[in-house]
Amino acid sequence: MRYSQLFWDFDGTLVDTYPGMVAAFGEALVASGVNDFEIDQDAIYQAMRQHSLGTALQRFSAEYQLDVSRLKRLYQLRAEPRLADAPVVDGAAEILAATVAAGGRNFLLTHRIVRWIVWQRLIWHSIFRGRSRPTMIIRANQIPQACWRYANNMRSSASRP
Template sequence: MEDFIWDFDGTLYDTYPGMVSSFVSAFKEYGITVNRKAVYRKMRQYSVGRTFDDFLLDISNDLQVKIREKYQILEKRASKNARPFVDVKEVCQKITFSGGRNFLLTHRDKKAIELLKKDDLLTFFSGFVTSEDNFPRKPNPESLQYLCNRYSINPKKAVMIGDRVLDVKAGHNAGMSGYLFDPDNLIDNSVICDKQVTKISEIL
């Protein structure tokens, strides 16, 4: 592989503790108790959006809006304390030192790039797609196709790396490989991916 395209949340950075705590606290603010483990499992297996949809099913529209808004406030604060997973810096460094390139593809805003800079990781990345670029969400391949065109990436020599099925599917939809980072073995083994790892160091 020559080009490695990374998801941010749950792949480069362990943001789930803050996301789950923010989710639980947002509901608690309005007197609703949700199971922390169930929230984490749903987020990991699907998405934050799907998790909200499932947990807000029997709640009034007005209250749904308030809970979502509270979550955004809490999660924005929590994300500032997120840390990279073990070996992220070493793996990204090895890729660049061997002539390869790293790219970021995230549904998060440019705060993700600020975190990379804070942790001395930005220098290892050649390009970025964030929520401000307004591409359709993964597994739609448009954002990956943009990166391929913008940076002359050969899909046959590139891989999309993420912690959810939608990341792998996005890679496949763009004609490239898809690696699944599944640190706690929560993803169904029937998922078709080109490599499944529990540690970032196993990517290479």
């Protein structure tokens, strides 16, 4: 079976966002009054990577008795500039381009709003076939709807002469 529609995760798969996310989270904890000596960067990374940012916020706000909403705001302020500068994972642009060269299409699954600068670094027009962003980005909570629409579109196009 040949796959022609590939769905990619954003964080840690196409763009190496985790170092910036972990650093921003640690800075948000310090800004909340946590002594940087107490902060375990590896534990933050594990919570984010194995679970989610939401899990990390819940866990560490409970552990340090912090307001989770305030911690989230402090994190977001520090994370945004770091994420804009996050490097593309080595080989990501090449494999995406190879998919298109072989007649396939790349789709991005993400829960975050992706900045245009990241798309420029992933060579948007060559690897995502120049499609407009809204048609190629599928937010994580839209996966079932997107799959249903895709299946219906495939059936409709197969029935056309």
